[in-house]
Amino acid sequence: MSDIVWIGLLASLGAGLMTGVGALPVLAGRHPSARRSDAMLGFAAGVMLSASYFSLILPGLAAAEAQGLGRPAAAGLAAVGIALGALFVAGLNRALPHEHFVAGREGAGAEGVARIWLFVLAITIHNFPEGLAVGVGFGGGDVANGMTLAIGIGLQNAPEGLAVAVALVGLGYSRLFAVAIAAATGLVEPVGGLIGVIAVHASGAVLPWGLTFAAGAMLFIVSHEIIPETHRRGHQAAATTGLMVGVIAMMLLDVTLG
Template structure:
């Protein structure tokens, strides 16, 4: 572990991002282990992932952003950077949703005119998951950079716990793309590759997020809350609606609560 602590935070973030990608690989590999899709299991996994991301957004991102602003002398209200960054994160993903052709399993959100794109349904589903993996990578990078800067509430342990939490939720996320593709008749190898490739953006997003914050430390509270807002956008737009389909409301909701508690324990115990 000592070698990891000595690394530049950009490399720390990149390694953590590779770890979360490997968790997606694990989830996508379920196509080789199951013969049919269990909608109840998918709902549980998506609910669990949503709970983890909501808890991570607060304890690992928003709380340190608020503490950072409270620790400096400024005429700016303590809540301002967190509020602005949080809303900007959601707006950023909404704009990407608007201009990148994609499709959600929970239904067409009206973002893409299907008659105006030559992309197949499979590739649009892949793009939807990939788009929503971007903020997860950014969040990891920002957390590792914040730990290096040494603000209150942001430690290396909390950054690692965030990466662990995102890794845990990436397991069902990988399955949530690969298993339905298999169910549509795609080959297992094809479904696996689409699932695991959707998270390849995370190591790069993590390194970019860390490098940006280190170069411009004054934006740290905004960057932390930006990542939180983007993650919450993903949860509300995708994970919750998809977990609630096919009559699995109760089990998905309880899984969400379990995921929230798991991430809360990780962050408090390790951070």
């Protein structure tokens, strides 16, 4: 494998491991309040929103124009790519049984699966597109953009890992086991990262499609999964504040590193 493929793989692995790092407070018996948890997940949503636009959609438009497309055609390509990414995650949601922290069970056959695996599958559905985004970011050869995505995705993985671990402890599992499972859910990110970096590195023509596809996948997750979860317990103000902080933090990160 070329150097850029290795870098993309390792960066997506590092971002995925932040899921386990975020879960570590559970070992000390520290559980965030519902309000704080919703604020942290709101932050994760904000990071994903900002990353989708600043690190994926805008570079995707630029890549399409660099390949000779006019602005209208580049915008059309981006629109199709975003729609395909959203449809991809929507299909995963329908096909894979999973459970959300508040909303409950979804997907085919969810009633017949143990709750621990439903939680794992729910976070896996989140993490695969995130790893894909990091890999695609590196695949075009723009290391700065890839690093920005990896850092941003890593930051938003931490509160997700904590939420998973807290939920598992609430189901009666040991703290150590809960942290281990939370960390394991992040290991799907390097799989997505490897697929993304190889696909885009193999053909430059894939770059605008890959960037906008990853953006659509993440936008779907934010709207369909994370924001509804953070607004179900009456902590909308805290969740929205977290979201705004996440948007701003990721924008500053993108401008500074990119």
